[in-house]
């Protein structure tokens with residue numbers, strides 16, 4: 001899933017259920033590999049975010065999947 005970067009910590013992702021675009025914030029301070037489930041603000045389905053920061057900082061790679 002490609003992401004667009006506006007601020008360094010903001011990532012534009014598409015909900016895997018309704019395809020709405022959502023801004024999410026991820027910080028390298030929270031770990032170089034993060035998995036978190038957040039409900040979509042539009043359709044309320046649980047989205048699994050898999051976030052990896054290469055080298056512990058900078059731009060993350062963000063993957064979205066259905067958490068169910």
Ligand SMILES: [Zn+2]
Pocket residue numbers: 015016017018019020040041042043044045
């Ligand atoms: Zn949604």
